[in-house]
């Protein structure tokens with residue numbers, strides 16, 4: 001008799017982002033003539049950078065020729081991509097990695113869940129709150145999250161990101177086995193300083209904690225003092241896995257490509273006290289369960305590191321961060337409290353007290369015809385806020401702020 005993994009039944013039938021889409025669709029049916037300005041959940045409005053597109057054309061030509069056809073012999077990824085990643089993302093920051101420590105993935109979303117395959121189901125977990133909901137949902141389906149009571153999972157330690165702690169929670173007094181950190185953080189936009197990250201690394205070294213460090217937004221960091229990688233902190237290679245993606249920086253949400261760093265120094269303990277090298281274990285797991293990322297996609301990712309690619313991405317980032325700056329300025333002039341927009345292309349906007357983030361979402365939708373994301377979609381700690389994206393064209397951002405002004409008056 002085939003039996004189900006019943007932990008799946010513990011999940012809500014749909015995630016809260018689907019509820020956002022449903023409400024937008026209902027609005028469109030009721031008011032078909034009204035144009036909505038989307039500052040909500042959808043991705044960047046811009047297309048792929050030209051250097052990426054050119055690289056893909058060349059890669060397709062390679063695949064059509066017998067002598068250059070590529071067979072994707074290693075699911076860990078092509079060395080040409082792993083090399084440029086190390087040379088561009090790590091060496092300039094004084095971090096030395098070898099290609100075998102980089103695993104090309106098809107994005108952070110699947111990878112951060114897949115890592116659970118090699119971790120016991122009874123590890124305790126800690127997540128920043130609010131945060132990318134996927135971190136918790138992956139633990140729900142593997143039985144680590146416990147039961148859902150009063151809007152929270154019983155076995156999850158929610159590490160509050162709030163105004164008082166600058167949205168950067170610090171380690172608790174007690175040990176947690178697996179901790180998810182995201183810096184710069186989606187949705188609040190805060191980033192850990194070196195000193196703060198050092199406290200997390202020291203905590204992990206002391207407690208044998210595994211840190212899963214999501215650095216998907218690192219390219220947006222504006223201040224030279226903020227670490228782009230957790231490996232800028234001494235000792236981090238012993239305790240942390242870092243995940244990055246090309247979706248947020250280079251428009252790869254559809255192409256799907258990212259990478260995971262698992263240093264050789266990182267070991268995980270068995271119940272009887274043996275230490276096992278995570279890198280070797282992950283490599284074995286990938287042999288069994290992962291077919292690798294296509295040659296065309298990896299050529300596209302490598303093109304983001306060419307001189308032209310870097311310049312095109314820099315310009316796109318600057319454009320979106322200028323959107324964020326203008327929106328922050330205009331909202332602040334309206335007397336609205338806004339966070340974020342400094343190291344991520346999102347604004348974390350405080351809403352009036354006694355209004356839920358869903359109520360505010362509906363108010364903006366119907367009164368301003370602007371789509372935002374209700375803060376509580378990202379966890380209980382997101383209540384009291386909504387997120388506005390700056391990953392849009394300038395006209396949409398200006399338009400959204402004008403409509404917001406009229407509505408908030």
Ligand code: PLP
Nearest residue numbers: 107108109132186216245247258
């Ligand atoms: N990490 C964070 C914090 C995100 O907000 C997102 C997407 O919104 C992702 C990862 C998704 O990355 P990918 O497209 O590589 O799956």
